[in-house]
Amino acid sequence: MNPLAELRAAVEAAATxxxxxxxxxxxxxxxxxxxxxxxxxxxxxxxxxxxxxLGEQPRAIAERVGEELAERLGDQxxxxxxxxxxxxxxxxxxxxxRAAVAHVLAAGRRFGGGExxxxxxxxxxxxxANPTGPLTAASGRxxxxxxxxxRILRFAGHEVHSEYYVNDYGSQVLRLGESIRAxxxxxxxxxxxxxxxxxxxxxMSIDGAAExxxxxxxxxxxxxxxxxxxxxxxxxxxxxxxxxSERSLHEGERPTAVQRAEAELEAGGHLYRSDEASWLRATTxxxxxxxxxxxxxxxxxxxxxxxAYHEHKRARSFTRLIDIWGSDHHGYVRRMQAxxxxxxxxxxxxxxxxxxxxxxxxxxxxxxxxxxxxDFITLDELVAEIGSDAARYFMVQRSHDTEMxxxxxxxxxxxxxxxxxxxxxxxxxxxxxxxxxxAGRVGAAVEDSERHGxxxxxxxRDTGPSLEPSxxxxxxxLLAFPAEVAxxxxxxxxxxxxxxxxxxxxxxxxxxxDCRVVGAEPPAVETxxxxxxxxxxxxxxxxxxxxxxxxxxxx
RNA sequence: GCCCCCGUAGCUCAGCUGGAUAGAGCGGCGGCCUUCUAAGCCGCGGGUCGCAGGUUCGAGUCCUGCCGGGGGCACCA
Numbered sequence: 001m002n003p004l005a006e007l008r009a010a011v012e013a014a015a016t017x018x019x020x021x022x023x024x025x026x027x028x029x030x031x032x033x034x035x036x037x038x039x040x041x042x043x044x045x046x047x048x049x050x051x052x053x054l055g056e057q058p059r060a061i062a063e064r065v066g067e068e069l070a071e072r073l074g075d076q077x078x079x080x081x082x083x084x085x086x087x088x089x090x091x092x093x094x095x096x097x098r099a100a101v102a103h104v105l106a107a108g109r110r111f112g113g114g115e116x117x118x119x120x121x122x123x124x125x126x127x128x129a130n131p132t133g134p135l136t137a138a139s140g141r142x143x144x145x146x147x148x149x150x151r152i153l154r155f156a157g158h159e160v161h162s163e164y165y166v167n168d169y170g171s172q173v174l175r176l177g178e179s180i181r182a183x184x185x186x187x188x189x190x191x192x193x194x195x196x197x198x199x200x201x202x203x204m205s206i207d208g209a210a211e212x213x214x215x216x217x218x219x220x221x222x223x224x225x226x227x228x229x230x231x232x233x234x235x236x237x238x239x240x241x242x243x244x245s246e247r248s249l250h251e252g253e254r255p256t257a258v259q260r261a262e263a264e265l266e267a268g269g270h271l272y273r274s275d276e277a278s279w280l281r282a283t284t285x286x287x288x289x290x291x292x293x294x295x296x297x298x299x300x301x302x303x304x305x306x307x308a309y310h311e312h313k314r315a316r317s318f319t320r321l322i323d324i325w326g327s328d329h330h331g332y333v334r335r336m337q338a339x340x341x342x343x344x345x346x347x348x349x350x351x352x353x354x355x356x357x358x359x360x361x362x363x364x365x366x367x368x369x370x371x372x373x374x375d376f377i378t379l380d381e382l383v384a385e386i387g388s389d390a391a392r393y394f395m396v397q398r399s400h401d402t403e404m405x406x407x408x409x410x411x412x413x414x415x416x417x418x419x420x421x422x423x424x425x426x427x428x429x430x431x432x433x434x435x436x437x438x439a440g441r442v443g444a445a446v447e448d449s450e451r452h453g454x455x456x457x458x459x460x461r462d463t464g465p466s467l468e469p470s471x472x473x474x475x476x477x478l479l480a481f482p483a484e485v486a487x488x489x490x491x492x493x494x495x496x497x498x499x500x501x502x503x504x505x506x507x508x509x510x511x512x513x514d515c516r517v518v519g520a521e522p523p524a525v526e527t528x529x530x531x532x533x534x535x536x537x538x539x540x541x542x543x544x545x546x547x548x549x550x551x552x553x554x555x
Numbered sequence: 556g557c558c559c560c561c562g563u564a565g566c567u568c569a570g571c572u573g574g575a576u577a578g579a580g581c582g583g584c585g586g587c588c589u590u591c592u593a594a595g596c597c598g599c600g601g602g603u604c605g606c607a608g609g610u611u612c613g614a615g616u617c618c619u620g621c622c623g624g625g626g627g628c629a630c631c632a
């Protein structure tokens with residue numbers, strides 16, 4: 001149990017002791033890091049919540065919560081103070097802080113992770129951009145978000161599988177084939193075709209493109225684009241466990257996957273025929289209207305593919321599916337959810353996350369993003385210009401449900417101002433300090449800290465040098481990591497980790513400013529600070545790793 | 556018309572699902588390198604949290620209604 005969880009448990013125990021067998025308060029007590037130093041190291045609203053239950057003044061209750069806590073925490077607690085309407089501010093003693101550092105070091109790379117109660121098997125499907133062109137920079141946001149999310153889910157203890165759904169079937173793909181042939185013949189690309197320069201390259205790299213059928217060219221072109229997309233993603237640090245072909249749902253042995261899914265819906269009584277077409281009773285499951293699954297001409301709609309695809313996902317026995325879609329698909333969410341339930345899926349098992357747009361700004365104007373017109377900035381170009389780390393950090397530092405602007409001119413000229421470098425710099429700086437101290441002293445410091453942690457646990461005795469304010473602040477920030485991870489998981493919000501990493505780097509830099517590490521006197525101070533530096537480096541590296549950003553040891 | 560997201564500092568955005576005097580980065584102004592990395596540090600300036608009500612000890616956060624921006628409402632994908 002981490003020190004913060006223990007502290008919270010003590011606060012809750014104190015509250016429970018005061019409450020006796022009376023009803024529990026409506027909300028859980030908070031244990032927060034106050035914004036102002038004057039408000040202590042941690043503050044709890046326990047008394048404010050107990051007031052209605054006990055029918056007494058909050059401040060008087062806070063007083064008693066403080067007494068209960070003092071009894072429970074002994075010399076771990078330095079002081080308490082009742083403040084404001086009835087907050088109880090806590091100041092922890094140095095031994096508590098030293099034990100906390102020991103805990104972080106002992107937990108090692110597991111610190112903050114593996115805390116989920118019930119591990120799940122999760123399939124995360126993301127990016128899934130049409131293979132009719134290269135990945136755009138906008139797709140980079142999907143890639144950065146989805147990859148960070150799955151890293152965080154894994155770290156938290158879930159089993160996660162990542163998948164890219166390849167839309168290699170249907171009219172868009174055929175248009176690509178037609179466009180390739182037109183280019184190969186030196187003809188004008190059709191109006192509804194793909195105008196990009198890459199189509200010309202595709203035409204050149206496919207033998208006999210001028211004479212081939214568009215359908216064949218579509219297959220060949222998609223294969224080439226898919227490979228290129230995979231390369232772009234790998235260069236961006238994003239790896240997919242599997243690539244799922246939409247076409248495979250329509251081909252192969254009869255009945256096809258699409259046909260089987262239709263039969264299943266039919267058997268469940270979720271289909272009906274009208275105007276020659278086959279309809280899904282989506283309204284049964286909360287959609288605005290019923291949806292066509294198979295057109296009057298016998299052709300399946302895109303929904304039919306998606307139904308079959310999700311049936312396939314279901315058969316793979318995940319406990320949860322997370323689909324990450326662009327905001328332009330949000331109108332599609334309800335029908336997918338309806339189809340999912342019609343297939344017999346549990347509504348809670350399918351989660352659809354909607355990503356808002358990232359607008360690329362160039363020359364003060366929004367850059368185009370039309371794949372059709374070939375007017376777009378590719379992910380490859382973005383990575384080449386500002387680097388994978390800067391691009392990824394930029395993409396995940398904001399909440400996925402808010403639109404954001406990326407000014408390319410700014411990103412190019414001032415990429416060094418990207419906060420990611422500040423975080424990496426802190427990490428590299430620690431590496432430099434540790435190198436200066438030497439592996440021997442660092443190793444001894446870590447050992448000493450862990451031994452210290454054990455001896456405090458055994459006999460409750462602690463005799464060490466007193467800590468500076470910036471050391472205490474840094475340690476509190478380290479201890480916040482597990483809760484930040486939990487929050488990021490719960491809310492599918494990797495940007496929380498980006499914000500956390502920045503804060504941790506700031507706290508370390510303040511510590512660095514105030515506290516000499518190598519050569520600090522007496523030696524016990526140096527030992528403690530080395531241990532604290534190691535702990536910080538470890539958590540910084542972990543946080544960056546969760547974002548898919550490198551943690552350099554030198555810059 | 557209906558549905559979803561957003562509106563917080565000059566700009567880009569956080570704000571821990573209701574807590575105390577609302578923050579960060581960038582930009583602006585002024586300082587700081589004989590000392591573990593100046594990709595850094597310190598200081599200053601900058602806000603009717605879109606507007607109006609409501610809920611309560613307490614609202615940027617929750618509810619209602621407006622206003623503004625973006626997106627979506629296919630037998631396209």
